[in-house]
Amino acid sequence: MVPFKIDGQSVEGKEGAHILEVALDAGFEIPHLCYNESLKPYGACRLCLVEVTRKGRTRMTTSCNHPVMEGIEVFTRSENVLRARRMIIELLLGMCPGDKLLQEMAADMGVYDVRFKKGDKDCILCGLCARVCDEVVGAHAIQFASRGDRREMVPPFGEATNCIACGACVVACPVNVVGMKDEGDERTIVRWKRTLKMKQCKVCGNYFAPWFQLEKFREKAKLPKDFYDTCYTCRS
Ligand code: SF4
Ligand code: FES
Incomplete structure (x- = not known):
């Protein structure tokens, strides 16, 4: 098992597991659209972004395809993460404005409108x-x-x-x-x-x-x- 921290809480994930699956199992809420536990991670929707601090350096990454590592600190609700997530859901909603799930997820993140030209697609290209x-x-x-x-x-x-x-x-x-x-x-x-x-x-x-x-x-x-x-x- 690999020990690390999520939002200050100590957790453990199996060697080879990814941050998102461990976080979800531990009860953390990270929005995601292209992740399915039965399939290989794909990193398409980018909604599962988190910040990861390792050896003193912090960077933003998708959590569904980032492996757990001993000693890392993961932040699921930092200002940077919330801002990036809002931008991503706005882009997705701009592409598929009629989609109910996207509308609900956007509203949960405080995004009610799209600031750029709206598309007319219904597929979010999650693969x-x-x-x-x-x-x-x-x-x-x-x-x-x-x-x-x-x-x-x-x-x-x-x-x-x-x-x-x-x-x-x-x-x-x-x-x-x-x-x-x-x-x-x-x-x-x-x-x-x-x-x-x-x-x-x-x-x-x-x-x-x-x-x-x-x-x-x-x-x-x-x-x-x-x-x-x-x-x-x-x-x-
Ligand atoms: S049809 Fe589009 S949104 Fe639905 S699973 Fe396929 S790629 Fe994802
Ligand atoms: S769930 Fe990670 S990029 Fe879509």
Whole structure:
């Protein structure tokens, strides 16, 4: 275990852990949008900024990807941190002014308006959808494209042919802009314009998951051909 301090309080984190996860576990509140404990840290939103003092030098850093180190002092609510956080949430809100979560987070930080030209996007470019798709599902169905103002999250070449419509990206998206619809025997992942036929359970008759997803899982786990003839509920 690595001993260090957060806002004057002594804490310990596992070797290799990052400041944000240790701080959250210890009950400190640090706003964050692109962090998910099941995924590698990415440092995209920059909301998790803190000040870290090490060997007498203090610098601002993102806490989600900064490793814990013996003897460091972390400040989560210094004047510099609060000022930088307000600027970041204002930039995010300027990019996606209609987003409810950003509006609430901004209000919590005392930011009620944006001082520069507002954009009309809804995606905060946190990358969580693509990271969960790559790191957990292994489908690699979406990725970032373009740079600067035109940067966006899209399926490669505009076609989500690798998407298995599992919905992991829908759950991971912190601002809820991916969207999934199950209608009859079809599931659509709205943002990626991917519609797949669902498999019907032989026992209860419910449509329970996309064929393509079940086939991929079955092949990967080398399961028998009839393994997914029944849904999870009827099988258990
Ligand atoms: S769609 Fe959602 S999860 Fe994906 S990058 Fe945009 S905000 Fe993040
Ligand atoms: S949570 Fe650390 S940069 Fe987004």
